[in-house]
Amino acid sequence: MHAYRTIVTRSCAALVIAGAALVGTGVSAQLPLATIRESGEAVTPAYEGWYRLADGRRALLIGYFNRNTKQTFDIPVGPDNRVEPNGPDLGQPTHFDSRRGWGVFTIIVPADFKEKYTWTIVANGKTASVPVGLIKDYQIEPFKDTAEGNTPPVLKFSPTGKTFQGPPLVVAHELTGTVGQPVALEVIITDDMHQEEGENPAVAGRTPRLAQSWHKHRGPGEVTFSEQRPKIADDGKTSTTATFSAPGEYMLRAQGNDNSGEGGGGFQCCWTNAYVKVTIK
Numbered sequence: 001m002h003a004y005r006t007i008v009t010r011s012c013a014a015l016v017i018a019g020a021a022l023v024g025t026g027v028s029a030q031l032p033l034a035t036i037r038e039s040g041e042a043v044t045p046a047y048e049g050w051y052r053l054a055d056g057r058r059a060l061l062i063g064y065f066n067r068n069t070k071q072t073f074d075i076p077v078g079p080d081n082r083v084e085p086n087g088p089d090l091g092q093p094t095h096f097d098s099r100r101g102w103g104v105f106t107i108i109v110p111a112d113f114k115e116k117y118t119w120t121i122v123a124n125g126k127t128a129s130v131p132v133g134l135i136k137d138y139q140i141e142p143f144k145d146t147a148e149g150n151t152p153p154v155l156k157f158s159p160t161g162k163t164f165q166g167p168p169l170v171v172a173h174e175l176t177g178t179v180g181q182p183v184a185l186e187v188i189i190t191d192d193m194h195q196e197e198g199e200n201p202a203v204a205g206r207t208p209r210l211a212q213s214w215h216k217h218r219g220p221g222e223v224t225f226s227e228q229r230p231k232i233a234d235d236g237k238t239s240t241t242a243t244f245s246a247p248g249e250y251m252l253r254a255q256g257n258d259n260s261g262e263g264g265g266g267f268q269c270c271w272t273n274a275y276v277k278v279t280i281k
Contacts, residue, residue: 039071042126043096045119048103048268049140050133051167060107060132061142061167061268062119066096073123080122083107085115092119095216095223102263103142103167103273104217104253107132140268142166145260152270153191153210153256164274168253172274178281182226182241185276187212189256190236212238215253217275221246242278250278 035041048061066073073096075081082088091105107117116133143166144151156163157173164172177183189212210232216223222245230238244250256272264270 036067036069039068040124041067041071042128043067043073043075043121043123044128045121045130046100047130047132047135047138049138050135051140051142053108056111058109058111058113058134059167059169060109060117060134061103061140062092062106062130062132063100063102063104063263064093064096064121065100066098066123068124069098071124072097075121075123081120083117083119085117087117090117094218096121096123097215100262101215102271103268104215106167106169108169109134142269145264145267145269150258150260150270151192152272153189153212153258155212155254155256155272155274156188157186157276159188165272168273168275170275171251171277172254173276175276175278176281177244177278179221179244179247182243183278183280185214185225185240185242185252185254187238187254187256188236189232189238191256191258193258209259210236211257213255213257214240214242215255217251217253219244219246219250219278220248221250221280223250223252244278244280247280250280252276252278 044065044067046063046065048063050058050060053059074094075096076094077089077092081092081094083090083092090107093101093104113134116131118129118131120127120129142152152165154163154165175183189210191210193209211229212232213229214225224243225240227240230240232238242252252275254274254276258270260270
């Protein structure tokens with residue numbers, strides 16, 4: 001019974017994007033059917049759902065959908081990128097890669113939170129907003145797929161460092177660098193290597209079971225990765241570099257995916273995002 005409820009909840013969460021689009025003031029209400037182009041389209045906030053923290057509080061998990069296949073955006077916090085009330089800055093990204101960004105930030109609220117936040121993005125002159133809160137039936141389980149038993153990959157930034165799993169909550173690692181000089185980015189990624197029910201082992205053996213990628217979350221300049229999706233060594237280590245075009249503070253997002261794919265196939269489990277703060281002089 002519990003597994004059944006989990007599947008229903010996951011399905012409801014996957015449909016949040018469609019419901020959220022209804023509040024957009026400058027983008028078509030039919031988000032799943034709206035046009036996707038190389039450029040010129042909107043960036044739509046996406047509410048993934050909420051989950052319980054160990055201390056009793058709740059975490060609201062939020063992503064976005066950039067409806068452009070080639071156009072990316074840097075939208076600073078302010079009138080065109082705001083969370084209300086208590087904002088405009090509640091940790092949302094200011095950089096938007098093309099297409100879907102799953103679970104890129106969280107807002108922590110009390111267990112008895114009754115209000116709703118609204119995240120608004122204006123891109124290409126199109127405005128889209130989404131309400132987020134402790135909405136009934138939007139509870140998710142990002143740390144374990146109860147129906148299948150899968151769990152997210154585990155990331156750490158040194159062999160003896162702290163581990164991070166699931167949605168991003170805190171800064172996991174800090175680095176420094178200089179404008180124009182590559183900064184080394186290293187991650188160790190491990191996973192339970194869960195095999196889904198009915199999965200063909202022969203096919204699974206030919207499919208990468210783990211993937212690690214890097215994304216700009218915030219920052220004043222451009223970030224260029226030598227390899228955005230570096231290869232994973234036998235010991236789970238990945239290595240790449242990032243070069244920054246301007247001084248200031250940047251937030252990068254290290255992402256780990258298992259064979260459930262981007263966004264866990266839309267079911268909010270099982271992938272991991274961790275923040276890396278980089279200060280560039």
